[in-house]
Amino acid sequence: MNTRQRIALTAAAAAVSGGLALAPAAGAVAAPTQAKQASASTLRAPSNCPRGYLCVYPEANYKGTPKKVQRNNDDLRHYGGAFNLPLSAYNNGTRCSVTVWEKPHHGGNSAKLNRGTGWKFIGGNLMTIYSNKWC
Numbered sequence: 001m002n003t004r005q006r007i008a009l010t011a012a013a014a015a016v017s018g019g020l021a022l023a024p025a026a027g028a029v030a031a032p033t034q035a036k037q038a039s040a041s042t043l044r045a046p047s048n049c050p051r052g053y054l055c056v057y058p059e060a061n062y063k064g065t066p067k068k069v070q071r072n073n074d075d076l077r078h079y080g081g082a083f084n085l086p087l088s089a090y091n092n093g094t095r096c097s098v099t100v101w102e103k104p105h106h107g108g109n110s111a112k113l114n115r116g117t118g119w120k121f122i123g124g125n126l127m128t129i130y131s132n133k134w135c
Contacts, residue, residue, distance in 0.1 A: 015039040045092040056089045060121040072133045075104040086129050091116035095134045096135035104130045
């Protein structure tokens with residue numbers, strides 16, 4: 001069972017049992033849903049995220065092989081990998097924030113990630129990252 005399936009199963013169990021809502025791990029900031037904004041963790045960029053890039057990881061805490069983009073993208077589906085099931089992301093851009101959307105052409109839920117910040121655990125707020133726009 002992969003990490004995403006374990007998270008979904010745990011969340012379903014908590015909902016059925018009437019348990020408390022799952023919270024991100026200590027120090028992690030979940031990606032906000034739709035128009036909500038949240039402050040992300042400011043920390044040193046992961047070593048495998050080059051300056052000037054948005055790096056999206058298939059595992060929490062910036063683990064695994066990241067997918068990297070520099071420019072605005074209307075459709076990231078053809079890149080596959082971490083964009084399909086993102087669990088963490090870091091904005092190592094040089095000048096501004098980046099907004100990501102769960103659907104191509106800037107559709108669906110979105111979240112803004114400020115320059116020099118990252119989400120150590122995205123959770124279920126953005127099941128995919130299929131488009132992005134800087135500033």
